[in-house]
Amino acid sequence: MRKKFHFLLLFFCGMLTLNAQEYLDCVRKVKAYLDRNYASGWPLYATEEQKLLDIASSDKSRKEKAAEIRKTFPKVFELSEAEKKYLASAMAGDAKAQNDLGWCYLNGDGVKKDYRQAVYWYKKSAAQGNIYAQNNLGWCYENGNGVEKNLNQAFFWYSKAANQGEMYAQNNLGLCYYFGNGVEKNLNQAFYWFKKSAEQGYSVAQHNVGVCYENGYGVYKDRYTAVSWYRKAAAQGYEDSKKVLRNMGYSY
Known part of the structure; x- marks a missing residue:
């Protein structure tokens, strides 16, 4: 289902013109919302995905589709102050914004606390080489917040950040060696x-x-x-x- 969805999404978005920007933005936001929740093991993913497919494949105008998407997925567009500040940039691939948004979810800063969402955005940022996200992701693995506890993974991410000079990761890596967590x-x-x-x-x-x-x-x-x-x-x-x-x- 996910492969079909992504193929159709690319097909519909590829047909868009600049005049259809509102529709494109709506589809992108819902896609990101669905993908984040799918990664968290959301059982309703397929049902919600089909709703978006039905709207996208209808004969309505793009403006009408955008309005229907907003009506069908209201939670996607009810952003907290933190999400308003960071979400657009994070979705566009800004590593700093991704880490900042992860921090907001981890601490409930301007948004409802959600460890899984924190890990989702930390992973995105860490994969791009953001040393602060790498340290934060290591902390999540060490403590089992938003992800299954894994001291080997904690050591891995602390090491990546520490070797690039991140001082909190350096201390955390020292603690790994001190206690033998994830390493001898x-x-x-x-x-x-x-x-x-x-x-x-x-x-x-x-x-x-x-x-x-x-x-x-x-x-x-x-x-x-x-x-x-x-x-x-x-x-x-x-x-x-x-x-x-x-x-x-x-x-x-």
């Missing part, structure tokens, strides 16, 4: 990636570097250096570092 435990690699992230100013990674120096994890044991990294993180307000410093006898 390796404290040397954990320290390496924590430090990469910490050097970019990420407070959580700075704290983790401090932990490594304090305990000799993947690096020589050095209390003085550990304190210096805890101080860096604490200066940015990281509470765990403040607590450690107080426990070590430093006022903070």
Whole structure:
């Protein structure tokens, strides 16, 4: 059914002229809506798809078809503020907008929280090389949000982003090595990636570097250096570092 639908959609859209832009936009929006829900395992996909096919193949004018599409699929055109801001660009292939829209769905920011939709857009963006989406997709795989939990996939996406310099992914990759999530435990690699992230100013990674120096994890044991990294993180307000410093006898 999906192959038939895509063939007919291309056929109908190929016949359009610039004067039929409204109709084309309607078809594209509904197609994207159906495809997103199909990817989420939506059981009504075939029924809803047939509705669009029936409208597209009718003898009505394109203007009438556009009006009927809007009436038949009202939810598609009832956009939230977040969707109004990002959806058009995301559908057009803008990787940044795709990641931003995924973030909105993940956090319920301006739109109803929907982890599956978040993963859908993160995948689109990550496939285009967006390092922030790659890290976010890794987080979804690590925690099983919107997708089946898969630590190997989490490690894969963290690695892609970390190797391109994304500091949150670098810390997350360090944690994978530290705990042995999706990869064999390796404290040397954990320290390496924590430090990469910490050097970019990420407070959580700075704290983790401090932990490594304090305990000799993947690096020589050095209390003085550990304190210096805890101080860096604490200066940015990281509470765990403040607590450690107080426990070590430093006022903070």
